[in-house]
Amino acid sequence: MGDEQKKLSTLWLLRYLKPVKGRIILLFILLIGTTGLQLVNPQVIQRFIDTAAGSGGVAELLELAALFLVLAVVNQLLGVAVTYLGSDVSWRTTNRLRGDLLKHCLRLDMRFHNRKTPGEMIERIDGDVSSISNFFAMFIVQVVGSFVLLAGILGFMYTVNVPIAAVMTAFTLLSVLAMMIIRNVGVQSSNKDREASAALFGLIEERIAGIEDVQANGHVPYVMNRFYRSMRAVFLKGRRAWMLRVVPFNVTVALFTLAVTAVMLLGVRSYMLGEIGLGMLYLIYQYTQMLNDPIERLGDQVQEFQKAKSGMLRSRELLSQRTEIMDGEVESLPEGALSLVFDQVCFSYNKDKPVLRNISFSLQPGERLGIIGRTGSGKSSLSRLLLRLYNLDSGTIRIGGVDIMKLTLPALYRRVGMVTQDVQLFDGTLRDNLTLFNESVSDASIMETIEQLGLGSWILAQPEGLDTQLSSGGSSLSAGEAQLFALARVFLAKPSLIVLDEPSSRLDAATEALLQTGVNQLMQHSTGVIIAHRLATLEQVDKIMVVGDGRLLEFGSRKELAANPASHYARLLQSGREEELA
Structure with missing residues (x-):
């Protein structure tokens, strides 16, 4: 049942991603480019340090500095293009989803609408989809880019120092494995968080729509009491959802602390034994820090995934609602006044x-x-x-x-x-x-x-x-x-x-x-x-x-x-x- 549900979810997402597949391919190309530049820049600095430490010429140092600046500018431009294209893909896909949700709701029968307030429907059509949009906006960029960057860092380190590369690999695998195991820990709480927000918006919409009755009958204190209780529910459920969503991040921070300690001890030991130079020691340190960035981004995306999955589940649940009013097949009536x-x-x-x-x-x-x-x-x-x-x-x-x-x-x-x-x-x-x-x-x-x-x-x-x-x-x-x-x-x-x-x-x-x-x-x-x-x-x-x-x-x-x-x-x-x- 779980595999079938995942298959349905994947097919459901692909339906909205298919129209923007060209932009997604271009996004992948840009990602590879910007990831490559992130890997190359620290190596330029390594050469600069080794050249300066070895009494290299000023001209060579200036060339390396100029190369570093050019690569940094190009990397920033590619980063802007990736962010823009990622957001473009996100909004194109989720706006189609918003349109489908609204059209579907407009076709549902009155029994359904009698059970829902306008405020709740706004949260379902826009709020839930916004959480999906935020996820899509950076998911491809952050997740795919993070894995490409991790692969590049680890691949290079295996050519330099196998023990250090092994420690980095262990940290990476443990972090990714931990996030995969506990990725759904906050989904249910996130779902309840969205439900509490929907109830709050429904209350606000309902009371504003009836403002004349509220004021004329002196019901403002009652409304405020209801509002504070709803806000309390939003706060409590939101806090619980956030605390569960940050569990993957906290796990990766603990693992990273252990990994950095081990890598720096091995790096300093190799430098003291003369196995590596000062530039390589810097490169190991820099790559270790860079290794944490994609892991942190993956942790952030796991949080976004939990919110997005909650939104996707609620959106699919809404789209699964079926109207009692089934369309017939007769498309015309007699001309003139009707009996x-x-x-x-x-x-x-x-x-x-x-x-x-x-x-x-x-x-x-x-x-x-x-x-x-x-x-x-x-x-x-x-x-x-x-x-x-x-x-x-x-x-x-x-x-x-x-x-x-x-x-x-x-x-x-x-x-x-x-x-x-x-x-x-x-x-x-x-x-x-x-x-x-x-x-x-x-x-x-x-x-x-x-x-x-x-x-x-x-x-x-x-x-x-x-x-x-x-x-x-x-x-x-x-x-x-x-x-x-x-x-x-x-x-x-x-x-x-x-x-x-x-x-x-x-x-x-x-x-x-x-x-x-x-x-x-x-x-x-x-x-x-x-x-x-x-x-x-x-x-x-x-x-x-x-x-x-x-x-x-x-x-x-x-x-x-x-x-x-x-x-x-x-x-x-x-x-x-x-x-x-x-």
Whole structure:
């Protein structure tokens, strides 16, 4: 199982590294060059020392000094190129991963998103991938370069002094072996560290989003208490993760101390016996110090590996999530307004608590249905099922005679539009927000639609018209204006079936009356489903459906139900108590 998991991890990484294989090859070439220069420079200094000690000429010393400077400059330039290319490879690969994670999350069903806060998802998509990015940025450079440098140092030392080379080799092998054995010691703790950070970001996002409620209800002390507890969890788990991640480094430091002591004792002994010169003694010392650098870099990369592996495991776990909403194969619907049929539809968010029970009704193309019922009766759930935000427990929904389970999602969304109670506006111009960044929609079409909704004068009053910038979240608009924008956005798409969920809940009576006229015009060539609390919103619908406790209590012609004193709808009209619907 472990080997299979490693194989899958390797294949998963190769998938993202393959597009940058050319840059990786160039990176290897540059690595060999810079490593070679690191090995050559100490030898130039050795020759300089031996030449000076042997009363060499000034000209030769100047040549060696100039050579050393040239090699040092070239080495620095190659080092910059290696660092740049390593970072480039890192960001190219991990940005593709970020894109895949975001696209995958956007395709997951609402049951998944209901369990996750936006702050947690930001940490999963960006925070985890950043740890992978930091690992990739220097992993190839540091690990491969370190091994090449180690091989070069040890190879050269075996040509100079076998006992010293043997001590260096033993130190290297023991250090690498220790890091391989304990490389995963901090992975689990790093994973918990990332989870604690995700929980903290989720808390911050949630509380900032609800800042009005927090301040208005005096909940700041409670929020701060939650924040401090989350911060404590981040600190404790982060400290434990760091302490476990530095274990490999501490082991290599201890081994290096022993190795340097042994090498220097052997080197000084050889010098005292006249077996090596002063320059060679320097070279042995310098190579011993250089031997520690790649070992330290490997230790650092083991720490980065533990953080990166945690990020990779969490990213793979996120990518392994599967949506309940499976795409169908039918890619088209009949032209014009679409019929709508609910046949024995049952649904629940939790299996032990049914939300809809055996809902059955039908609409002919072009008809309008008004849905009323108390809060929690299941009205909004009907629209969510229609848009396939959730799967049915049982039953069938047909649009234009086609089972929505057999439709591709793009085919469904092209022909069905919905305005929800929560309006989402984006950081962009008025035009961008109305067209959802679709440049093919003309300004003439936009103005025609917003004129019908009564927004024309408001648009013209803006300093830059359709080019006026909106801030993210729509804070520059009132709630009513934002709702009108959402309506205009849907109608611009010219859907054949339109679902309006509380379309006038944020509007005053005068604006609602104006809006109703525009909605009637825009819905002339489409089938409509209007979910409402206020009965005045439903004066132009053809049929009425009353739901309660997830059941269909009443369905029929609006005029017939209004004329029948025994109907739920007639009693509501007669009583005039619209608050009963709240």
